[in-house]
Amino acid sequence: MPSIALAILVVNILLLSLASAEYHRLKDLKGDCKFTLGDHEYDLCPVLSPYADKEITINMERWTPPTVSHSEYRISLGGPLKKNESRHNEDQCYEGTQVCLTMSTQWPAHKDEPARVAQVVPIAGNLHFEWGHNRSYTTHMNTTASLAETVEGRHPAVRLRLNGGTYVRSAQRAYFDFLCNHTAEEPTSPQFAWYWNGTHGFTWPTKHACGKALQQPDSPPQSPPPEQKPETPVETPPGDQPPPDEHEGELPPEGEQGSFIPPGDNDHSRRNTTIIFFAVLSPIVLLTYLFYSPPLAFRRVVLRTSRRLGLSKFRASETRLVQWASQFHDIEDEEGEEDFMVNGRDVPEEQIPLAPSPKRTTFTNYGSAS
Structure with missing residues (x-):
């Protein structure tokens, strides 16, 4: 997560630097x-x-x-x-x-x-x-x-x-x-x-x-140090000189x-629009990532905060809870801990629903024990 936030910050800084176009x-x-x-x-x-x-x-x-x-x-x-x-x-x-x-x-x-x-x-x-x-x-x-x-x-x-x-x-x-x-x-x-x-x-x-x-200001001439002697320039042989540019100094044709x-390459208003677009899009992408694939540390912080604020009655979906439970189980297996049940027996692997079922309704069904 810190690497993603740092990348978004770098992108925003680069976009802001592109917006500084010179104009009068x-x-x-x-x-x-x-x-x-x-x-x-x-x-x-x-x-x-x-x-x-x-x-x-x-x-x-x-x-x-x-x-x-x-x-x-x-x-x-x-x-x-x-x-x-x-x-x-x-x-x-x-x-x-x-x-x-x-x-x-x-x-x-x-x-x-x-x-x-x-x-x-x-x-x-x-x-x-x-x-x-x-x-x-x-x-x-x-x-x-x-x-x-x-x-x-x-x-x-x-x-x-x-x-x-x-x-x-x-x-x-x-x-x-x-x-x-x-x-x-x-x-x-x-x-x-x-x-x-x-x-x-x-x-x-x-x-x-x-x-x-x-006109650029002329720089003062620099004399060589007294300990060193000026080097003799080496003349380049005529055969090693690059050929002259045939089109140097010419103007483009009349037509x-x-x-x-097309307009827009140097248009500072469109650059500002692009910068605003990415600046708004970056936090949206970050929040979407945290919502659908939150890191383990982020989940723990959210759970602790929700308990302190009394928001524990708001539960996540069953699918999300099963996914988090399996990820916690994998983490514990990697750390070398083993979770077992006393007097347990081998049963086929299945997912136990985390919500009570069937749910009690307000309608009375005649002929039933409820």
Whole structure:
């Protein structure tokens, strides 16, 4: 039992250590857009400043017979989205939304009919909901920046995470992965990449996502001890040198900057969810083990405690008592003790029930002696 508890403790410590992912919290996308992650400094202000007072719109269309589905993402990095006066209030996101998704359907066979709004999803922003009598709910965008490793492994993508949205009691969020592209023509714009479980992913190629390495402090030169003489460096023959890397310094092809690992590898919220899951599961597994296969020492402690507390009237099942009795008998045999009955005789091996049988009932059976 102590070994199992120690193993569970070690697993929980390892899970807590994995949750310490480095990220930077941004107070404002317009002003707080220069930060440091790891050993690199990133400046996304030239990328975000052109859209400080400008709305970004991403439209997509999909054929869903007999209709055509339209998806429209409206993104405002400088502040809340402006209200569209040509639409009803229920056909657009709540006030304070900065990333909104509107899905509508249209029948090609009925071109005279306008498109019908099917879904309105507030993805990110500072939202305030009110319903019923004195019932309200407030969310905050809480923008954070972190590094998301790409498949190529050359330049990690800078990921901006925008929170605060909710739709049908499901949390929504937006990921903007800024991909390093030295040949990108600025200003660039985001593109829709994927959607999964309330997370809407966008890619944004730019040369400002490559980052600038921080200068490491130069260490003072160390002179050799006076007793020792500096060794003469041994030159490596030309034939023993490793061949140069043919792909060193090259950039990934133009069409492969968008290939990245699906979200969740570096998502600290999902790591916290996993940690909470295992932290809750560990004591459940331990208690289940102690209930179905308790060690001998643990049984003795439980029996003594139950006697002291006056809980001896609560008995275990017959099957459990027979199992414990057989285990005690085996232990006594191993210690060299012998249990025998005076004037006993050999009888076939059987299990004697530990509960009185037959049981007395309240009904009187006429013609019987009871």
